[in-house]
Amino acid sequence: MTTARRESNLRFFLRYVFHHKRSYTLGVVFIFLTNYLAVSIPAYIGTSVDLLSGELAANDKAMTQAIAMVIILALVMVVTRTVSRILFFNPGRAIERELKDDAFARLTRMQTGFYREHETGTLISIVNNDINGVRALAGIVMLQVFNVIFALSLTPLKMWAISPHLTLYCIFPVLITFFIAHKGIAFMRRMMKIRMVELQEMSSSTVGFLTGIEVIKSHGIHQWAEDKFDRENVKILSRSLLLARVRTLILPLIGYTDRILKVMILAIGGGYLLNQDLTLGELTALLSYASLLAMPFISLGMIFSAWQNGIVSLESLRRILDEPLIAKDGERLAPESRDKLFSQGLRVDGLTYTYPGATTPTLKNLCFEVKPGQTVGILGRVGSGKTTLVNCINRYLDVDPEQLFIDDNDLTEISRADLRSAVRTITQEPFLFSDTVTENVRFGSESLQEPLSLDQVLKQSDMLDEVRQFPEQEETLVGEKGILLSGGQKQRLSLARGLYTPSKLMILDNVLSAVDNETERFLLNQIFNNSRSQSTLIVSHRATVLEQVDHILVLEEGRIVDQGTHAELLQRSEIYRQTWELQQHDGGTAE
Incomplete structure (x- = not known):
């Protein structure tokens, strides 16, 4: 060659x-x-x-x-x-x-x-x-x-x-x-x-x-x-x-x-x-x-x-x-094909991922599906591979072919731009630009569907009352990387950005880790009942976050060790049951 x-x-x-x-x-x-x-x-x-x-x-x-x-x-x-x-x-x-x-x-x-x-x-x-x-x-x-x-x-x-x-x-x-x-x-x-x-x-x-x-x-x-x-x-x-x-x-x-x-x-x-x-x-x-x-x-x-x-x-x-650059990233799908993405859902088929330079895989032979209209949760301790899995799905990390599919399309065969037109990720480390609240919420809001109003999305993310108390309200500058906001405020503003325009699949990666229990319950209610995304994938180390999801995957050392509904896992999964009971005792904050 x-x-x-x-x-x-x-x-x-x-x-x-x-x-x-x-x-x-x-x-x-x-x-x-x-x-x-x-x-x-x-x-x-x-x-x-x-x-x-x-x-x-x-x-x-x-x-x-x-x-x-x-x-x-x-x-x-x-x-x-x-x-x-x-x-x-x-x-x-x-x-x-x-x-x-x-x-x-x-x-x-x-x-x-x-x-x-x-x-x-x-x-x-x-x-x-x-x-x-x-x-x-x-x-x-x-x-x-x-x-x-x-x-x-x-x-x-x-x-x-x-x-x-x-x-x-x-x-x-x-x-x-x-x-x-x-x-x-x-x-x-x-x-x-x-x-x-x-x-x-x-x-x-x-x-x-x-x-x-x-x-x-x-x-x-x-x-x-x-x-x-x-x-x-x-x-x-x-x-x-x-x-x-x-x-x-x-x-x-x-x-x-x-x-x-x-x-x-x-x-x-x-x-x-x-x-x-x-x-x-x-x-x-x-x-x-x-x-x-x-x-x-x-x-x-x-x-x-x-x-x-x-x-x-x-x-x-x-x-x-x-x-x-990856050649496939320059090949965009036709608008009608892009609109149909996620009509069958996401399929993970034998996903194994090893970081460059490492000898042991972080993810090992993962298999599961996320169907349209379904809410799936992933539970795992710190270091179990949750964020790595998210970064493989949204292709922040490059994976081998024939492991990830959206509908019948291999994720490595479609451009990242097309993938992210259907899949939106809200990370556990939110990044805010040195701009106003309004511009941070609207950032990247390119969609064929009409977005929510700014007040509505701030209310859904439990930020409306706090933003109204800011000196310039929605036009207040949040500082570089959102330095003028607390950790919880940054997470909720990042969540507001994700809710502003609809998506086919919304991935939430530990986005509620910096909020209190009452705010968490409010936000979960908004995510489960008022989100306009077709499907949701919630990643967390807190079992209390996942009680209302349709299906839960338990991740341990890069493997799926069990899966099922909240009630089923309480009955048969010792890891899930111990995590849930411990977090109930500690007010939902233990890992």
Whole structure:
């Protein structure tokens, strides 16, 4: 079996460049015009100087025309230079936006295995920091490449036309300066690559600290966190200062190159002037061309640096963009087929799942069904595999074929989007966005059926009275990850999100673990009697939650050890009976 050849970074980059080929093409035209105007101006300056050496009265008209041409060309050059930068920089920003959009779209489709291998802070740094190098590559580097090509084509021709010998003399110092600058920039490129990795590590640490800020405060380890952050910050500072030192050595050298050329032209060209091999105007023009010749050569070093930095950034970004997607996820069912999903229900047939790197299966040969209109409960102690089972059903975890079916469709053969249009999961760890109560409830509410009113769904989740007491009521911001709400409030708001629009199968994974007994009874009544979902799968470690369900599965160490109704299991299942009796004694909170 042969593996597909990976697309080169250049070809990958050019695919995005071709999206804006019209703007880049016009930009090239305007850069050519800019360089043509730039090499035309010194000729008129030289002519003006030579006219000054003759009879002023006789040369007055020609002198006026020459000066007027310098002014006109300079003004036109300002316009063409500005337009050329707009035509290059705007696509650069657009390509940055496209890459960010593509990266985020890819991140939203990645599965849990990808996020186990890539820390959140690293991904944030790639999308926000590393992409700057790609923007420079698509903007300033692309512009300078064509600028250098035209400058090194037109300027030497103009200089050669005046004095071939002086032109050859001017090339040597430029090459020496270019060599020194290239070495210094190569060193800077290596340091920038290391600094990029250090920034990614610092972003990961920062995300970890902010996520666990309550743990840091409760354990009083502020100093440890501050010291660790300071060490990483100092490391980046040291790297940045080293880059600054090298930059302060290289950039002045680049800046003085045209001055060296001017001294050489004056020294050698002065002899030509005395021998009348050059006119004063031609020598003046050569001095102007010296500046035009020096900067393109030196810009090559800067282009190499920015190019390498951009390619390094692009390579980093491709860690996201090249991550393969499951082909089936791009194949959507026809609307009529999608509407019929779950017409026969869900079937689990011999499900066995082993986490990557583990030797013992977490789930072992599970078999059961959830029919339309049925409410099924799953009871198990902590660590019995309940959440793993839920994540296999909703395909947060990848399972082998021929184990999970919705109707007659193998779950591995339909897209996750189609599956989740029929199956909605409310997890035991609710996630709320830093937005209003309203937007958090309505999040993801894309359905052909009319959703409940916001007040109605808040009432069903026992949140209406509490939301009415919030400062801005339904428009109150809940904070990042719902930090302004209690654990019970977050669970109930997450439940409200699940109830807002109907689904074929609603999976509740320990969603009532943070509420009191009275609230639990109210919510269970709403779920069993007022939910518009066709079927419900309730996962819990509390037997009291499952008394009203149609069928209960008892899970122990990844196996179904018994199943039946609440009354049947009380009679024959020792595990179920002991759990129920213990929780009755402890008010329903024991595990």
